[in-house]
Amino acid sequence: MLSKLNWLVGLGLLAATSPARAAHLSKHAQDLFDESMNFQDMIYDPSAHYLRWFYFPLAAGVHETRSTVWRTIGLLQRNHGDDAEEAAKILELIIADQEKDTSKQWFGDYTVYPEQPTVGGPAYDPVIYNSWDPNWRGFIGTTLIMVYEEYKDLLPPHIQDLVLESIYNSTVGDTYRVGGVDDDNLYPAYTNPWLMRTVASSWTGMKMNDSNMTYWGDKWTQEFLDLYNVNHTISEYNSPTYVGVSLAALTIAAKYMTNITNPPLIAQHSEQIIRDIWEVESQLWNPMMRNFAGPWDRTYGYDMNNYVAIISLWIWSLVGKDVAYDNVNPIGTFAHADDLEIGPLLAVLADTQKKIIPESVLRRFSSSHFIGEHTYHGQAYAPPVDYEPRNVTTWVSANLTIGAESFNQTALGGSREDTNAWNPAVVQWLRSDGSVGYLTWYSTEKAMQADVSPYTLNLTYPAGNETSVFTFALSSNPLGAKRDIYSLDAIDGLKVEVGGSVKPEPEVSFCGFVGGTCPIIHDFEFWNLTFVMPANSTEVPNIHFKLSLE
Known part of the structure; x- marks a missing residue:
């Protein structure tokens, strides 16, 4: 795949990107960024160049792949000392472990954790969402898009090439996913991975002038819109973690794919969908309890003051930690604390998203602007x-x-x-x-x-x-x-x-x-x-x- 990318670069077909620089972070976004990086610094293993797998904090010696890729955004944004060099090492290691065999259902996917046996080996059956997770392609692929867009020039040329190759392979691998086939459940209603796949394919097609990628990005966008427009709500309704992931994917589209001629279809609709989501969520928010009222289609807890929900991190990045949490304990002590590791991504995207959301909607998250009893x-x-x-x-x-x-x-x-x-x-x-x-x-x-x-x-x-x-x-x-x-x-x-x-x-x-x-x-x-x-x-x-x- 790398040779194809080099060929595209040589022909001048790969779209140019502006020089990398640290993204501007508002005070609230910087606060989230700093706390997330402090948490990561405590659980980072510099000898392995991986974060320890905090989701299983008692797992002896085990590291974790997805969160470690999220860390590269934090390292490149912070860029102190050897941060950029460390990010390059992380990227090289994780991309080296990406599945390269196109005959495998998990082609283009990444390890769940680097110590795991080879998926499909005699002792390690390929069990979807267990020994391999197809959503890792979306989580990691969209993160690599941010790495390339924001910080490309902080990385050596060969790492830049590896990042592009990895994005391309993960995007191809995601085309293997068909709901109802081979135990896969990816339908437009599975909102967060569907949007991540759509955004990755649209970006890859745009950057690499790959009409096949562009076609599928637009096709998947239209399938999503056909479902979304039935009610103007996403199917993973009011899910405190996964609405947050969907917002991240949509903001990547809004930030990196709108200000061009003939933007992909997902970019054309991303800002309106972001506004729609926050309009609904702001009506469900109880600022006195710092919780979204139910129902919740998918949740990892029953009180957002005691577990880390990604949408709470978004609120923190947009309007302040005191609005999102009423708890003096460090966020790293909460249940599901591993999702704090996504903080650098949200912080880098926060200002773009905040410009999209009407100020009247953002005000509803403050207790001083509670809209009162309502249905x-x-x-x-x-x-x-x-x-x-x-x-x-x-x-x-x-x-x-x-x-x-x-x-x-x-x-x-x-x-x-x-x-x-x-x-x-x-x-x-x-x-x-x-x-x-x-x-x-x-x-x-x-x-x-x-x-x-x-x-x-x-x-x-x-x-x-x-x-x-x-x-x-x-x-x-x-x-x-x-x-x-x-x-x-x-x-x-x-x-x-x-x-x-x-x-x-x-x-x-x-x-x-x-x-x-x-x-x-x-x-x-x-x-x-x-x-x-x-x-x-x-x-x-x-x-x-x-x-x-x-």
């Missing part, structure tokens, strides 16, 4: 899992939020069929110590009708029967409140009245770090409340919550 109605659609668009209603007040969506799906757990991440009905409230409590439905049915109004949540299973159950994860009480929650009246800060066709008293168990009857989810422990139907009931399964603050 949001919307729709989202994620075929092939969704039979029909999901109807969303979210009620937001200062101290209590209720959000839910009606759905009819082919499988449990939403579009990613992940019952731990899919949260289509969520209640959050402020508790006696100012912390956030949560009550979120756990997936046990493929179809549910949800009705939300102020202080009420009503859930119905249209295809349920007397064996159906309504299961919820409930936050533990804060320090100083009742330790045990064996009845609803023990919940701190929230009064719950139960109606409907279920038995009004739940079966209670505890899912804890070091004990209980069930495992924790995404590093959050909780009380498991399960409401069952009366024996031999012929009624439609329904639960009705009437909620009030204590």
Whole structure:
């Protein structure tokens, strides 16, 4: 592949790029950048030229590939001492491990971690999203685009060539992905990798005058737009981590592909989609709780003050850390702290994105500009899992939020069929110590009708029967409140009245770090409340919550 790139350069067909310089960072973006780099510096292994794999902090001696590529943005932006030389070493090592065999389904992909056995070897079966992750091509490929656009001239010529070759190979490899084939699930509804693939193909076609890449970039953009325009919401609806990834991909398109003649189709639409996303998210944001009200299509936690969500990092970069977090503890101590490693990328893109977002939308994230109690109605659609668009209603007040969506799906757990991440009905409230409590439905049915109004949540299973159950994860009480929650009246800060066709008293168990009857989810422990139907009931399964603050 490298020879093709050199041929293109020799013919003058590769578009010229301006000299690399440190990107201008606003104060908030610089704050995020500095904290992310300080965190990375603590877990960086200079002898290996890799970050340790913080997602598994107890994994002895294991490093991680994706976050280490993110680090190269930080090193080149900081550019102190030997930072640029270290970035070049990292890039050379990671690109050397990229799969070069075009016959492999994972061609153009990168190792999940460098110590892993060779994928497809006798002891290491090629299992998608396990021994190899097709989304790594998108995460790393789009990062390399930023490396080339922002910092090319800080790298030796042979590393510049390697970066281009790597982007080209990962982009070709992503063409191997077809939803429903070879266990792959990439459809336009899988928003974040679909957008990363689209942006990478569009950029590669533009830079290398490759009409095939340009064609596919525009084709994938149109497929995304055909779905997006149904409701003007992305399919990975209100997902605190993956909305953040989608925004990064769209901002790469807006920053590097709009100010040219005949920009790719994704660049033509990127700014409007960014504005649309933030318009929706700003209406779901509760600045008193520093959380997005539910429902969440995919989440890695139940309270954004206690886990790192990429969209929280975006808010930090745009309007300040104090807006995103109400916690004096270092962000590196939060659950899912490894996502702090993406901070340098967001910081470099932040000023571009901030210019796109209306000031009136940004103001909604500040508690002093809270728009007051309101109800949001919307729709989202994620075929092939969704039979029909999901109807969303979210009620937001200062101290209590209720959000839910009606759905009819082919499988449990939403579009990613992940019952731990899919949260289509969520209640959050402020508790006696100012912390956030949560009550979120756990997936046990493929179809549910949800009705939300102020202080009420009503859930119905249209295809349920007397064996159906309504299961919820409930936050533990804060320090100083009742330790045990064996009845609803023990919940701190929230009064719950139960109606409907279920038995009004739940079966209670505890899912804890070091004990209980069930495992924790995404590093959050909780009380498991399960409401069952009366024996031999012929009624439609329904639960009705009437909620009030204590």
